[in-house]
Amino acid sequence: MHSDEIRSIVDRLAALVSEHYVFPDVGRGIADRLTKAAGEGQYDGLTDPERLSAQVTADLQVGNQDKHLRLKFHRGEVPDETDPVEEEHYWATRARLDAGGMARVERLPGNIGLLEIRPILYDPSHAGAALTAAMSLLSATDALVLDLRGCLGGSPDQVAFVCSHLFDGEPVHLNDLVTPATGVVRQFWTFHVAGPRFGGTKPIWVLTSASTFSGGEELTYDLQQLGRAKIVGERTGGGAHPRQGFKLHPHLEATVPLMRAINPVSGTNWEGTGITPDLEVPAADAYDVAYREAIDHVLALPAAPERLAILDEARAQFAG
Known part of the structure; x- marks a missing residue:
């Protein structure tokens, strides 16, 4: 140049x-x-x-x-x-x-779901089918680890789509985006999704790092403010x-x-501060910490006959 x-x-x-x-x-x-x-x-x-x-x-x-x-x-x-x-x-x-951002979808031993989203939350028009497929596979698991440590941003519509799989019942108000130049406010709510959903009662652990940013932070913040997930890892990037x-x-x-986020619970957002995890640990350790807690949850479930193999699988993870 x-x-x-x-x-x-x-x-x-x-x-x-x-x-x-x-x-x-x-x-x-x-x-x-x-x-x-x-x-x-x-x-x-x-x-x-x-x-x-x-x-x-x-x-x-x-x-x-x-x-x-x-x-x-x-x-x-x-x-x-x-x-x-x-x-x-x-x-x-x-x-x-990028497989619609669904970098890893796995049923872990103990019937615990793992969904890793990276590098970004692509818009539902490009990645809705991939998310639906991933959540259908994980819908019957007893707990979910949502790994956003490498999620650098993405679509607020996809954030709402993810959250729609993680709640039940009436629509839940997730976030507002305000455009100061026009005064326009766009609200984001959960909505009905076709097929099985993980639902609103089983526990979720969200993994974060200092690289978790923007749309990845919005998903983290929405779930944290609504008390729907436990955040494990590092303070996020703050965008x-x-x-x-x-x-x-x-x-x-x-x-x-162009816009600023306003969370309906906190009345503010995470700009410049990042999101403080509920359990702050190095990002490299976040998976192990969350998975152990998820295993503890599974082991506390009733030992129905059809669950015995799952409980044995869970116990084996940290035997000795």
Whole structure:
């Protein structure tokens, strides 16, 4: 890249932040700062897109620490958000290659379900069938370990779809997304799902790490605030402002937060603070800790004849 192209990219980024950022006054201040830096030639020497991405992102986050606000470098070409056909193809292909985010689905010894979702919670239009299949396989387990340690974000609609498998009865209010620029509030509730569901009474352990972010955090936070799951692991990354992507260069994407989350229980969100686990342990130990607690739960269940083999299976996990 040459200096004129760099300045054009930064100026376009500044305009997007000024127009769309979730906190308008802050956005205008950031935009003024970027425009001034670009005009003074502070970025002219950053001809490598990855280096430019790193420096501009650091400058974007000065004073606000909003990890969703970035000039993001992509090794592959960035999809064009103004071309719905291209963007649909990009996300559909990614979801297909990632099995809809259902990275691991397993019935563990002791009839305990394990669902690992990574790298993201893809939209139901691309991953709803994969989630339905995973939850159908796990619906009859006696406890669930939901591993979000590698879940870096994703769709709030998919969060609601996951939660819809984990509650019973009347719809449950999960989260609101507010767009300050328009005043529009979008509510998210659980809804009826076809086929078997895990339900609202059996215990759930959610595993987190410092890398759990954005949509992965929303799923964690919704379940924690509603008292539906026990969170085990590390404090999460702290990104609660859903963002939109804008292509500025074949390998550079502006990601600009447009909305803020408001949880109906807490009245706030996890932006900048992350989510504090109910049981804080290193991420590498979270699975073992949660699985042991799940085994203890299974061993406390009534020893009906048809469950004897399951109880023996559970006891064998930590024998000796």
